[in-house]
Amino acid sequence: MHPTFHVITFGCQMNVSDSDWLARTLIRRGFVRSALEEAELVVLNSCSVREKPEQKVYSALGRIARATRHNAQTFVALAGCVAQQIGERIFDSFPQVRLVLGSDGLGFAPDAIERLRAEPNLRLCFTDFSDSFAERPLEIIPGSRQATAFVSIMQGCGNCCAYCIVPATRGRPRSRSAEAVLVECRVWLETGVKEITLLGQNVNAFGQDGAAGDGPGFAGLLRRVAALPGLARLRFVTPHPKDVSPQLIRAFGELEQLCPRLHLPLQAGSDRVLARMGRKYDRAHYLKLIRLLRAARPDMVFSTDIIVGFPGESEEDFRDTLGIVEEVNFMSSFSFCYSDRPGTAAERMPDKLDAQLKLERLARLQALQERLSIVWLQGRVGDESVLLLEGASRKAASRGEAWQGRDPYGVPVNTFLPVGSGSSGVLMPVRITEAKKHSLLAVSADGGLA
Numbered sequence: 001m002h003p004t005f006h007v008i009t010f011g012c013q014m015n016v017s018d019s020d021w022l023a024r025t026l027i028r029r030g031f032v033r034s035a036l037e038e039a040e041l042v043v044l045n046s047c048s049v050r051e052k053p054e055q056k057v058y059s060a061l062g063r064i065a066r067a068t069r070h071n072a073q074t075f076v077a078l079a080g081c082v083a084q085q086i087g088e089r090i091f092d093s094f095p096q097v098r099l100v101l102g103s104d105g106l107g108f109a110p111d112a113i114e115r116l117r118a119e120p121n122l123r124l125c126f127t128d129f130s131d132s133f134a135e136r137p138l139e140i141i142p143g144s145r146q147a148t149a150f151v152s153i154m155q156g157c158g159n160c161c162a163y164c165i166v167p168a169t170r171g172r173p174r175s176r177s178a179e180a181v182l183v184e185c186r187v188w189l190e191t192g193v194k195e196i197t198l199l200g201q202n203v204n205a206f207g208q209d210g211a212a213g214d215g216p217g218f219a220g221l222l223r224r225v226a227a228l229p230g231l232a233r234l235r236f237v238t239p240h241p242k243d244v245s246p247q248l249i250r251a252f253g254e255l256e257q258l259c260p261r262l263h264l265p266l267q268a269g270s271d272r273v274l275a276r277m278g279r280k281y282d283r284a285h286y287l288k289l290i291r292l293l294r295a296a297r298p299d300m301v302f303s304t305d306i307i308v309g310f311p312g313e314s315e316e317d318f319r320d321t322l323g324i325v326e327e328v329n330f331m332s333s334f335s336f337c338y339s340d341r342p343g344t345a346a347e348r349m350p351d352k353l354d355a356q357l358k359l360e361r362l363a364r365l366q367a368l369q370e371r372l373s374i375v376w377l378q379g380r381v382g383d384e385s386v387l388l389l390e391g392a393s394r395k396a397a398s399r400g401e402a403w404q405g406r407d408p409y410g411v412p413v414n415t416f417l418p419v420g421s422g423s424s425g426v427l428m429p430v431r432i433t434e435a436k437k438h439s440l441l442a443v444s445a446d447g448g449l450a
């Protein structure tokens, strides 16, 4: 009997990428994925960026305990930012948790899991930060065909945004060596991957920490990755506006593999709030970057992250945010009510906003964004584009096989293909025929498929 595992992931792309790595590693070691109820090992990869993260973890642990109560052997590995914060304390209240993997601890998981299976009374906790980028062997399942891959290029963050817990949970910035990044990208491309997304909490600060020696800066790294044979699309998340360099702007104009979509967190549109947040740019600088990027690449579109209701945010400050959102015309945004994170500078600020007011502002911002997003998506109808096919979608397909892919802007696009003709990783010219709320419909550009 093969041992079984189930993974639950909260949070950012880094967590998704970490969970994928652990799942691939376990599969290579003979584990099989299963439903939660049948799992011998449950991995819970946690996030502590926003609102009640510990409670979310505790309620997920309660759910896991109930779902697996018939199996006394089942144990839980708690990973990610909450694991980093709680550490061994979790063992006292949740006996099912036998492994704690902090931000740099994931690489120890495969061997630790083997030991825990052999020694039922053992518990292990890995919450030390490593001095340099914690390299892990790249585990690829033979024969797997995926169209896209995430590649981490740095860990941690050296900024001190007043609201943010990431520097505490993920440690100081440590860039990976450019060579290691290129080796991993090459391996993915050899398996048939066409699109790579470079990951880091402050991805365009790559190289600034000196941990990777005198390698290229971020724009230089992009050039080297873009030159790798087989790469069709290159993306990255999450950049910080203060680290967008002239070289990076030029790269958008020169590297055709670099997709014309940038997720550039704004956080607030008021200079007063940006200064209190410690973001180290102002509204004018952000708008200048948008102008320069559009000049370098006219089809460039932008998405962003915004926090509403930061301590002391006035109605006028909030209107500044609405104004800049309209001015930039973001294609989409993630917006959140400010929430206190333990130990951060904003937690100690006096002038907190009422929860109801934060929710009202969030609703106003989201209504504006929805209007902008719909207009942008509708404006795409009739456009020629290129889809990177990712997988057959689950929808019933009376008109053939339903496939989902993404366009260069990262928008999910659905299309119908003759049964058996689609393949993940294929780049397909299409014409956009319809806009849905968050996605598009398309037909093959030669009109042969509908």
Ligand code: SAM
Pocket: 012, 049, 050, 051, 163, 164, 165, 166, 201, 202, 238, 239, 240, 265, 267, 305, 306, 307, 336, 337, 338, 339, 340, 341
């Ligand atoms: N490194 C990125 C940056 O500089 O924007 C993003 C990091 S954070 C993991 C993702 C998003 O969560 C942030 O962009 C911010 O909008 C949101 N966020 C972080 N801390 C928050 C807090 N205390 N309350 C509400 N939202 C928060």
Ligand code: SF4
Pocket: 157, 158, 159, 160, 161, 164, 165, 166, 167, 201, 202, 240
């Ligand atoms: Fe948090 Fe700021 Fe670092 Fe982003 S740049 S992870 S918001 S501290």
